[in-house]
């Protein structure tokens with residue numbers, strides 16, 4: 210276990226803003242979680258869990274408690290016949306994807322190159338190009354901060370929806386520190402038609418090999434061409450959530466010329482499309498720029514403060530609301546207790 214004091218949150222999150230964390234504790238083994246909570250209890254501190262900080266945003270006042278960072282790493286096959294793997298929560302998500310595509314297994318290949326850790330992946334039910342982790346997750350092992358015990362949580366208890374789960378919503382949000390995640394993959398491969406941009410890539414390049422490894426290659430190329438690389442460009446990925454509508458709301462939106470995607474009984478508006486239609490693509494707000502390649506992404510070009518981010522969020526939301534009547538909701542999590 211490694212304890213550091215007064216660590217700038219801007220240096221441990223990809224949006225690169227936020228004041229100091231009073232303490233940053235890295236845990237590298239299961240036993241160390243007990244030691245970390247002994248420290249938290251003895252000093253009566255608040256806590257916040259962190260992986261790579263790709264979906265978490267620091268506030269200007271920082272965080273006066275402990276940021277507990279999962280550094281437990283490794284991924285292994287548990288059952289080759291059933292295609293079950295388990296990885297530790299601090300493992301880099303994309304390493305886990307590569308591990309499965311190297312085995313030729315399908316299930317998470319379209320989620321290649323999503324930044325962050327395996328432990329954070331179930332928290333907001335990460336997804337991309339038609340796949341999300343709820344489709345493959347079996348269970349997680351976690352430290353229950355309420356009972357101070359290690360527990361196993363099966364998928365059925367996770368209440369997974371769009372960016373919403375037991376781990377980030379309701380009274381148990383922030384209760385479980387995820388230690389390891391078990392996934393069950395499939396044989397075979399994805400088949401067309403694919404999610405729009407993947408389908409376009411397949412057609413343009415006349416590709417017929419849809420093996421997990423090849424889907425991974427394609428997704429990585431698509432993402433590289435339009436999404437910021439957290440190593441060089443500050444962002445938290447999609448800054449706003451997509452909008453879910455009831456059938457009558459969807460009918461009404463379509464009558465107003467708004468693009469609604471209807472699939473599996475769900476109606477969604479791509480918020481990036483609304484932002485683009487509002488003329489905000491590529492526009493700058495208080496040091497943040499709406500990406501000119503993916504309008505859902507806010508890039509931090511020169512901003513240093515959370516208050517500037519709030520101003521940018523308020524202004525973009527106001528313009529979209531005025532034009533289309535929809536409230537926007539921020540996707541990344543604020544680092545607070």
Ligand SMILES: Cc1cc2nc3c(=O)[nH]c(=O)nc-3n(C[C@H](O)[C@H](O)[C@H](O)COP(=O)(O)OP(=O)(O)OC[C@H]3O[C@@H](n4cnc5c(N)ncnc54)[C@H](O)[C@@H]3O)c2cc1C
Nearest residue numbers: 260261262263264265324325326328329335336387445446
């Ligand atoms: C350029 C870019 C592109 C992105 N593209 C996508 C995308 O295509 N699809 C998508 O779904 N997301 C995307 N994201 C968002 C982000 O990659 C995911 O949310 C990812 O899961 C974050 O992982 P992390 O380890 O950085 O999480 P963090 O930001 O560190 O944490 C996120 C949340 O999980 C909690 N948490 C972290 N670790 C644990 C743990 N071990 N136990 C319990 N709770 C924990 C935190 O408290 C916080 O609430 C993108 C982000 C960026 C910057």
